[in-house]
Amino acid sequence: MVATLNKIASHEIVQKGLTALRNLEHRGASGAEVNSGDGAGILIRVPDAFYREVVDFNLGAPGSYATGIVFLPKDFAQHQRINVIAEEEGLQILGWRKLPTNSKSLGKTALSVMPDFEQLFLSAKDNSLNLALERRAYCFRKRVEHELPIYFPSLSSRTIVYKGMLTTGQLADFFPDLSDTRVVSPMALVHSRFSTNTFPSWPLAHPYRYIAHNGEINTVKGNRNWMAARETLLVSKLIPGDIARLFPIVDPDGSDSASLDEVLELLYLSGRSLPHAMLMMIPEAWENHASISEKRRDFYQFHASLMEPWDGPACVTFTDGKQIGAVLDRNGLRPSRYWVTSDGLVVLASEVGVLDIAQERIVRKGRLQPGRMFLVDIDEGRIIEDDEIKEELASGAPYGDWLHAGLIKLED
Template sequence: CDPASGDGAGVLFGMPDSFMRSKAQELFGAELPPQGEYAVSNVFFPPHNSTALEDCKAIMERLVKERGLKVLGWRPVPVDNSMLGRDPLDSEPVTEQIFVVNPGKYNNREFEQELMRIRKVTEDEAAAMLGPESGFYINSLTSHTITYKGQLTPEQVAAYFLDLKDPTFISHMGLVHSRFSTNTFPSWERAQPIRMMCHNGEINTLRGNKNWMYSRGGIMASDIYGDETMQLLPATSDHMSDSGNFDSVLELLTKGSNRSLPESVMMMIPEAWQDNDNLSDTKKAFYEYNSCVMEPWDGPAMVAFTDGRYIGATLDRNGLRPSRYYVTKDDHVMLSSEIGVCPDLPDAEVKIKHRLEPGKMFLVDFDTQRIVPDDEIKEEVASMRPYAEWVENGIIDLETWVKTDGMPRSKMDFKLTNKKLNMFGYSTEKLEMLLLPMAVGGKEALGSMGNDAALAVLSEKPRQVSDYFKQ
């Protein structure tokens, strides 16, 4: 184990406007437009491959121009790699910043949507040219935030990126993450924060979530992108970690539609709403409707998220990850998955100290400059559309349908019992060992001998249709 080789660490900052203005003036002799009308992104290029670097730049510049935006220039990001271990040093990318300006063609939300399109199409074209894990990676491309990350230890982040030592590098927020690789190997691009979130925990339903996102891709449509919606798909990939897939879907929901970031997070990580008498009917209707649109990304997880306007965190419905927050008397807000992150903070300076509860959301709104209570933001989101009406008119309950409109059940002709049992593949063993205990006791039979029968798909014997489906 090399202590100088980290699994990944980084910080997502609110755009450091004064710093970026000084660099644009220094390098390009240009005055940046007002904040929100330009974007700066850290881009990783494959190491020791100048041809790939120029080709990827050309792709990105062409796509920026096609969307009516302007590339102001590229800036090599100064780094100090003297403290890196062998593994991160061997795969260390070339990092450069691209400055993209909105010449007034789009409002801010449209600008963000075009930036996402440019990033997605650039990545697809670069992957087609270089392969899916070539080392080319766009850390973020937005007017509100910028991410500095890599295959580093937490202590190495500020030492590696020399920008972070500049006294003019000032930001109103930071999303900080240190990665411990479990399901995927460490790499520069898999480090977190990603584009809109960072994550402590695991998404246990990942395979199902990815399959469902891929399956519905053929009918997915966005009023914003119209016939070009397919440029944003697929939203998930086997080359990304569980956090990477979550982030990609979160960004698609937030920027590919008119949903807000809190609404998208509520869809993906719903609180326990079924049989929950403490929830309002409005919120229950929201969760029930959206359960038909998006399966929960479930597992022990604390997810922190931001889009520049909001920064917040939510905890899984079972509360299987720690999360605590402090609010100081001078209105600094700190939330962490560990206690003691700021050991020098005296208790006398703390105004509020609390833990994030299961299924709850902690949210700071920079536009209104306040902490928004969980109930307030969720009631606001749930009240935006007539979810209760949609659930009432759109969901068919089978039991209710059978009672009202269903076909009457025909009487059983016991003379045909053996014939039907043979037709559907029921054996004497299945009747006596499985069905009889269910009929008598109302529960499944328990056995301890195991089942050494061949899987139905590999069996040479005829099997029931249900045998082909196993969890």
């Protein structure tokens, strides 16, 4: 991940993200064809001014419309059904953009399964903004993906994902948008995929809608089964309509990372902050940790009754476009290093050397520790330390009182 503490979106951050991605080529893989990659991608903040210049229809104010790239089968002819679902979900289609792509460098395997690409823009009929719009777009996207053979890498008013079955060096060439100097962002999340427990495919490249992930979730089968078992208990006052129309929340054919992203998305859109949702899913080793505060212990114990840990060797980077960060599994089995420079550049990656930074510019560097979180608040322009994150969350509700009143132990 690459971000700035200066609160300024720039094309330089996008380019630094792409440079870091190219320097992570060894982290990814390809088959016998070196030009058919396992996957590469980038997540950035929506470049509003750029999209206004390249579409021929009106967009509302930033935050009032959502956009995302759509992977479509060849000769797709069901746009009208998409319009109907949008109408049913209280949304209106503002327009479609034929996404520019350049497939000249792709290998035969990647080309043989390559979808068509369009970009969708929509807004809420009731003028919902920001998170309220995110929730409507989420419901729309889930219904469309359940019913039609299409895939949205993202659909958001805040962020957009460009990804595919590509190598790290192909990404910027394949999506010409990324080389346009009008495409600016204060942060970039990039990933080079090494496909382990699933075959390479266009949808399974990272980043997902909220995360990029280095590692494996070894408990994923149990996590998926528990999510399916609990679906009948799910209720949300924030997600509009009958939530059952969105089931299954977790796609059984997705990768472990895709499943983690789907659950994180649900927790976030149902009212939790992104760090809160991450710590529900990937908690630190708290049970025998004698030095953590009682409030923090109560926080973890309360959430342990709601969700089992998504466990395994994993460094998960995450963002909602306002904050960007990373959390390391409680066993610390994946590398994660970070640097902060004197001019406000923040870089976190699986290893040193992803960007060429002069030593005299570095004011802080370190390694993410097991169970720890590293978080940058882009809008506030600061790094939020692990203890501050966790103590604030632990103080956010009377978790100890809830445990005392509602937890019954079998030995009792």
